[in-house]
Amino acid sequence: MAKRSIGLQGRENIYLDRPIWASAHEEPEGAVLSDVVAQAVDRPNTRKVTDLLMAVEEARGGPAWPSPMDFLRERASVIRRETLEDLPGYVSQLADAARSNGMIVHFASTPGEARQVITDIAKERGVELVVKSKSMVTEEIGLTKHLESMGIESVETDLGEYIVQLADERPSHVMVPAIHRSREDIARVFSQLSGGSVRSDIPELVAFARQRLRADFARADMGISGVNFAAADRGTLVIVTNEGNGRMVTSRPRVHVAVMTMEKVIPRFSDLAVLLPLLFYAASRQRLTAYQTFINGPRRPGEQEGPEEVHLVILDNGRSDISKGSYKEVLACIRCGACQSACPVYRRVGGGQAYLSTYGGPIGAVLTPLLKERPGPSELSFLSTLCGACEEVCPVKIPLTSLLIGLRADYEASKGPYSASGLAWKAWGELWSRSYGYSLSTTAVRLVAPLMEKARQLGFPLPGAAGRWVQGRSLPRFTTRAQAKHGSTAPFDSAPPVLGNFTSDTQDDSSVSREEHIDES
Amino acid sequence: MSPDSFPQDQDELVAMFIRELEAAGGHGFICDNQEDLIDRVLELCGNRSVLLEEDPSTEPIRFRLLEAGVSAPSDMWDAEVGVAKVDFAVAATGTLVLMAGANRLLGASLLPYMFIALVDRSCLLADFDGLIRTLDMRLADFDTESAKPSAIHLITGPSRTGDVEMQLTMGVHGPPEVYALLYE
Numbered sequence: 131m132a133k134r135s136i137g138l139q140g141r142e143n144i145y146l147d148r149p150i151w152a153s154a155h156e157e158p159e160g161a162v163l164s165d166v167v168a169q170a171v172d173r174p175n176t177r178k179v180t181d182l183l184m185a186v187e188e189a190r191g192g193p194a195w196p197s198p199m200d201f202l203r204e205r206a207s208v209i210r211r212e213t214l215e216d217l218p219g220y221v222s223q224l225a226d227a228a229r230s231n232g233m234i235v236h237f238a239s240t241p242g243e244a245r246q247v248i249t250d251i252a253k254e255r256g257v258e259l260v261v262k263s264k265s266m267v268t269e270e271i272g273l274t275k276h277l278e279s280m281g282i283e284s285v286e287t288d289l290g291e292y293i294v295q296l297a298d299e300r301p302s303h304v305m306v307p308a309i310h311r312s313r314e315d316i317a318r319v320f321s322q323l324s325g326g327s328v329r330s331d332i333p334e335l336v337a338f339a340r341q342r343l344r345a346d347f348a349r350a351d352m353g354i355s356g357v358n359f360a361a362a363d364r365g366t367l368v369i370v371t372n373e374g375n376g377r378m379v380t381s382r383p384r385v386h387v388a389v390m391t392m393e394k395v396i397p398r399f400s401d402l403a404v405l406l407p408l409l410f411y412a413a414s415r416q417r418l419t420a421y422q423t424f425i426n427g428p429r430r431p432g433e434q435e436g437p438e439e440v441h442l443v444i445l446d447n448g449r450s451d452i453s454k455g456s457y458k459e460v461l462a463c464i465r466c467g468a469c470q471s472a473c474p475v476y477r478r479v480g481g482g483q484a485y486l487s488t489y490g491g492p493i494g495a496v497l498t499p500l501l502k503e504r505p506g507p508s509e510l511s512f513l514s515t516l517c518g519a520c521e522e523v524c525p526v527k528i529p530l531t532s533l534l535i536g537l538r539a540d541y542e543a544s545k546g547p548y549s550a551s552g553l554a555w556k557a558w559g560e561l562w563s564r565s566y567g568y569s570l571s572t573t574a575v576r577l578v579a580p581l582m583e584k585a586r587q588l589g590f591p592l593p594g595a596a597g598r599w600v601q602g603r604s605l606p607r608f609t610t611r612a613q614a615k616h617g618s619t620a621p622f623d624s625a626p627p628v629l630g631n632f633t634s635d636t637q638d639d640s641s642v643s644r645e646e647h648i649d650e651s
Numbered sequence: 652m653s654p655d656s657f658p659q660d661q662d663e664l665v666a667m668f669i670r671e672l673e674a675a676g677g678h679g680f681i682c683d684n685q686e687d688l689i690d691r692v693l694e695l696c697g698n699r700s701v702l703l704e705e706d707p708s709t710e711p712i713r714f715r716l717l718e719a720g721v722s723a724p725s726d727m728w729d730a731e732v733g734v735a736k737v738d739f740a741v742a743a744t745g746t747l748v749l750m751a752g753a754n755r756l757l758g759a760s761l762l763p764y765m766f767i768a769l770v771d772r773s774c775l776l777a778d779f780d781g782l783i784r785t786l787d788m789r790l791a792d793f794d795t796e797s798a799k800p801s802a803i804h805l806i807t808g809p810s811r812t813g814d815v816e817m818q819l820t821m822g823v824h825g826p827p828e829v830y831a832l833l834y835e
């Protein structure tokens with residue numbers, strides 16, 4: 131009898147209350163983006179999520195880049211673009227350094243190959259139970275589902291990920307995967323899981339998860355993590371968490387598998403002095419998360435702890451091609467999630483699930499259509515008001531608005547060479563880049579947004595899906611940032627929350643911190 | 652942040668470290684001498700089971716714990732308190748840095764409910780930038796890869812989460828209580 135997870139024991143008793151399209155397992159076959167978005171807006175909890183995200187935005191104090199963060203932002207933008215200049219070069223340098231550190235390196239060009247590599251490692255080593263820390267790439271490749279089909283249980287140990295795993299859902303936010311669930315919701319899930327009654331008191335919910343998951347950390351044979359950064363010169367992997375599950379997963383089981391997409395590479399270890407503080411600031415206004423774990427390889431002779439083997443799986447899935455094309459800047463992303471909470475559409479649809487993709491929000495709308503095996507619909511670029519809020523908050527200055535416009539043009543062009551809206555988007559895109567340049571693009575949006583609204587009123591064609599969606603919805607269409615900021619009041623009676631749940635490729639694990647503004651210290 | 656905007660004076664660095672650690676939810680204490688340090692550890696441990704790193708420098712602590720009848724757990728997952736030395740600490744962020752190595756017990760800073768870090772004042776660095784530079788030089792210096800520590804852990808305050816309605820809650824998987832004892 132194979133070892134089973136204690137954390138997941140009893141999950142068959144959980145009543146699944148999510149719509150099919152929010153499921154982590156069932157293919158959202160035939161789901162039409164516009165219909166899903168409409169349903170998402172009408173979900174009972176959506177209004178609360180919108181308010182919560184709005185409160186987060188307000189607590190952050192806008193897209194401000196005070197000194198010294200503005201300086202770090204400049205530096206980071208340069209470092210990330212330098213990396214993209216020679217992505218294959220840095221990746222092979224990383225692979226060499228990681229190997230000489232004693233790691234076993236695997237390249238996977240498709241999600242299928244990555245799944246195969248990981249299940250082979252598991253099978254060859256007799257792995258029965260896997261503990262995972264948060265990682266977007268493992269969602270991109272559908273790893274958990276695959277492992278389960280091989281009879282290997284894999285339990286998510288980030289609290290938010292654990293909750294969505296139990297409820298069979300896709301995470302709805304890079305940092306706060308279960309942001310769409312209230313404490314009462316979560317108490318219900320835990321009560322059904324345990325067959326007892328768990329109160330909707332936050333410390334009690336946290337204690338419940340701690341106790342259940344400890345048993346799995348202690349018994350698991352394999353830990354799977356993402357990677358936040360991988361330093362090419364030293365062959366060091368960096369994993370950041372707030373909960374501490376990243377440390378557990380990478381140190382307690384006998385095998386550690388780190389999975390990364392190729393753009394997680396950074397040229398130098400010393401770049402961490404810029405990238406880590408910037409990531410934390412952008413994600414949650416934290417100075418540091420509770421834990422940063424630097425992995426150099428397996429347990430050394432003489433050491434009493436640590437895995438016997440460390441594997442590094444590097445996934446491409448179309449990224450080498452992206453890095454050669456006009457959308458390459460999307461790969462500068464450090465998965466801070468700032469663009470998500472800043473996006474009025476994302477907030478209004480209650481988080482990322484409505485994007486039908488592994489990656490939601492502005493970054494998801496750009497990245498998803500570009501990936502080779504797309505983890506979501508290609509018309510996602512229309513889920514945006516082009517208000518420019520996302521790029522204002524982006525710590526590495528990705529021109530998300532311009533990229534979205536380009537993708538809209540591509541989408542229309544794919545419908546045929548003379549698609550009217552395709553030509554319109556293309557023309558607008560060109561005008562945009564010539565007369566403003568993306569450094570001015572937010573100003574440009576403010577100027578152009580009223581025109582776009584006008585154009586829409588005059589029957590400017592939005593493509594089928596998005597067009598149907600905006601009809602009859604009270605969503606902001608081409609909202610300016612000022613309009614977008616207008617909104618709801620905080621649902622909190624205590625201090626406002628600060629966002630910050632770290633995923634590993636994205637950052638790992640979750641948390642909020644005291645409300646700490648670096649500029650004030 | 653330029654390094655020269657930081658106090659160079661040791662006492663000021665110590666004060667800054669304690670302030671920042673407390674802001675992150677931990678606690679810092681200055682110990683006047685070795686005896687004081689041991690007393691503090693004993694006081695914090697009470698009669699709970701303790702996971703203590705085996706190192707010549709922690710032997711006096713082990714001895715006193717034994718004397719006081721404090722037991723080591725048979726399974727490290729059952730330990731209630733973990734005690735370990737740190738390699739570096741960062742004043743500007745209140746961060747504790749532990750490197751894997753022979754005789755090190757990293758689990759002591761992760762598995763128990765309370766972590767007590769022993770911080771030699773000479774290990775204090777001014778800021779995060781300085782830490783990254785120091786670690787980078789260390790990593791470059793190890794002449795053989797197998798001597799490179801398998802892992803380096805940076806710890807700032809207790810384990811925490813914001814996963815439920817984005818409300819900050821302490822102590823998910825790691826210790827909810829973190830103490831740093833500074834000594835010379």
Ligand code: SF4
Pocket residue numbers: 412462463464465466467468469470493520523524525526527528
């Ligand atoms: S694209 Fe979004 S998630 Fe990526 S770095 Fe920019 S703001 Fe952060």
